[in-house]
Amino acid sequence: MINKLVLENLKHRWIRTFLSALVIGVQVMSILTLIGLSRGMLHDSAERAKGTGADIFLKPGTQGQFSLASGQLNAKFVNFIAKQPHVVQAVGVLSIPIEVTTTLSGVDIPEFSRLNGGFKYIEGGPPTAPNDLLSDEYWARQHHWHVGQTVTLLNHQWRLCGIIQGGMLSRLVVPLETLQQLTGNANPPRVSEILVKLDNPALTNQEVAYLNHLLKGELQAISIQDFVSQFNINNVPQLRVFIWIVVSLAIVVGFLVVFLSMYTAVIERTREIGILKALGAKPIKILDILVREAFVLAILGAVLGIGLSYVAKVIILNTAPASLPVVNVPDWWPIAAAIAVIGALLGAIFPGLKAARQDAIEALAYE
Amino acid sequence: MNEMRNGASPIIRVRGLRKIFHVGEVDVPALRGVDLDVARGEFLAVVGPSGSGKSTLFHILGGLTPPTEGQVWIDGVELQSLTENQRTELRQRKIGFVFQKYNLLPTLTARDNIAIAQALAGGATPPPGFDELLKMLGIADKLDRRPSALSGGEQQRVAIARALVNQPAILLADEPTGNLDTANSNAVLSILRDLNKQKGQTILMITHNPEAAAFADRIVTMRDGQMHAA
Numbered sequence: 001m002i003n004k005l006v007l008e009n010l011k012h013r014w015i016r017t018f019l020s021a022l023v024i025g026v027q028v029m030s031i032l033t034l035i036g037l038s039r040g041m042l043h044d045s046a047e048r049a050k051g052t053g054a055d056i057f058l059k060p061g062t063q064g065q066f067s068l069a070s071g072q073l074n075a076k077f078v079n080f081i082a083k084q085p086h087v088v089q090a091v092g093v094l095s096i097p098i099e100v101t102t103t104l105s106g107v108d109i110p111e112f113s114r115l116n117g118g119f120k121y122i123e124g125g126p127p128t129a130p131n132d133l134l135s136d137e138y139w140a141r142q143h144h145w146h147v148g149q150t151v152t153l154l155n156h157q158w159r160l161c162g163i164i165q166g167g168m169l170s171r172l173v174v175p176l177e178t179l180q181q182l183t184g185n186a187n188p189p190r191v192s193e194i195l196v197k198l199d200n201p202a203l204t205n206q207e208v209a210y211l212n213h214l215l216k217g218e219l220q221a222i223s224i225q226d227f228v229s230q231f232n233i234n235n236v237p238q239l240r241v242f243i244w245i246v247v248s249l250a251i252v253v254g255f256l257v258v259f260l261s262m263y264t265a266v267i268e269r270t271r272e273i274g275i276l277k278a279l280g281a282k283p284i285k286i287l288d289i290l291v292r293e294a295f296v297l298a299i300l301g302a303v304l305g306i307g308l309s310y311v312a313k314v315i316i317l318n319t320a321p322a323s324l325p326v327v328n329v330p331d332w333w334p335i336a337a338a339i340a341v342i343g344a345l346l347g348a349i350f351p352g353l354k355a356a357r358q359d360a361i362e363a364l365a366y367e
Numbered sequence: 368m369n370e371m372r373n374g375a376s377p378i379i380r381v382r383g384l385r386k387i388f389h390v391g392e393v394d395v396p397a398l399r400g401v402d403l404d405v406a407r408g409e410f411l412a413v414v415g416p417s418g419s420g421k422s423t424l425f426h427i428l429g430g431l432t433p434p435t436e437g438q439v440w441i442d443g444v445e446l447q448s449l450t451e452n453q454r455t456e457l458r459q460r461k462i463g464f465v466f467q468k469y470n471l472l473p474t475l476t477a478r479d480n481i482a483i484a485q486a487l488a489g490g491a492t493p494p495p496g497f498d499e500l501l502k503m504l505g506i507a508d509k510l511d512r513r514p515s516a517l518s519g520g521e522q523q524r525v526a527i528a529r530a531l532v533n534q535p536a537i538l539l540a541d542e543p544t545g546n547l548d549t550a551n552s553n554a555v556l557s558i559l560r561d562l563n564k565q566k567g568q569t570i571l572m573i574t575h576n577p578e579a580a581a582f583a584d585r586i587v588t589m590r591d592g593q594m595h596a597a
Binding site for chain 1: 426429431432451452455456458459464466470471472473474475479482483484485486487488529
């Protein structure tokens, strides 16, 4: 019966209920979208790393896994690595950041093709001139690019020669030498990383150990599998901090929304609280009723937030499929709901206590 | 909890009851030594002008507020010795309220308004004969309506049903006809008298209306916080 009272109260003031749930829902959506974006971007990067077909990934030894700094590796290492046992192909890649999450990669296209069979062209074909540029389908769609058009990147005019399937190396690919010259990495030629293909992938761990021993820290070798496994939110401290900030804000907003909603409800329902007290409701029961209302608001908000996160995903993927590859994160639904519930319950405590302490006679006299 | 075990003792016994309200730095005495006995099965009307202290007496008898001084026994239980929670439990079990403004919960139907009183007292199903009571009250076919869809007289009858659902020892009615027209007033007062006569329900009714008071077995008058026999 108490649950019915709670639900009827929420139904009776449905506009306030809806607005409160909506604000909580927006917070839940923010959390889910942020996590979905973080995970989507990392997943996208991981997929593109896997899509290179390489078995081993080499970077300068002093560089962190996710550093976007470029040109720190002398290209002579590419040939040196290529001569090592079990290595069938070593390809140097120069990566230059274009946006926070997007890089322009310079690579020798024929060599790169030997790693993995080459790019899959949706439109156009491989570069035939130094200023030719490849874009993946998502970037091209996001920027409304078409094959043959001239585009400007790094203050340089490029001709879009082909649109490739996503999921391989980078969203934007140009001839290695052009990019080296353009970015001051031509003399001596420098690259950001080296992709290595082995004759037997089963020897990857053994080869990684061998290369790390051989290169004595000048370069760091890591298997692509290990490299990909590090594309995780927990390995990006700045992202973790950002997520905690958003989660904390969600709790604060949930608290404030429910606090205001419940506070006005308590004032508006003063007389009803007096009636319940006269009927024999103890203070703890009054608190219980308001806490249940807050809980239902939070759950409604969470459900609404999950729905909104799908809407946000559709909007984001239609607006910026390349820059913001958001994914669904159902494993975060209970966490986001719990965050909403925590904020709501915290927000219900003070109004609930105020209601519980209300004098029954004064409450009954309230007009 | 000090209980009087004598079955013949009054269901309500009040001795030397005083209540002083503190308004700012001024003490306002609302009750100045009230003595009252109400026998089990009696229908008593307390009449008096505004400010005479009858509502304060109502609130103290209902366990809604403690007295400043004096003793009150309700069905053998001395109120003075009870904590707030114990007074609340006493309200659940022994006292049914009927208010002038009906005080039904607007979001619930008549049926649920009755059920919530029962739920708060820990009950699940209406007591035997409750359907008969609903028919007697003339609301059996209106139970699925919300208060806003009921007339004042119907709301008051729902409030009476709610007050009786836990089979209280005492029904306390505060100006139960204060918001009703003559026809509805008479209907409600007749119902109260029938409840008293047919079911032996003890009723204490506060009213300023002598015509309403005439429905009771006995009338006492309050003036300036003191009680006088009518």
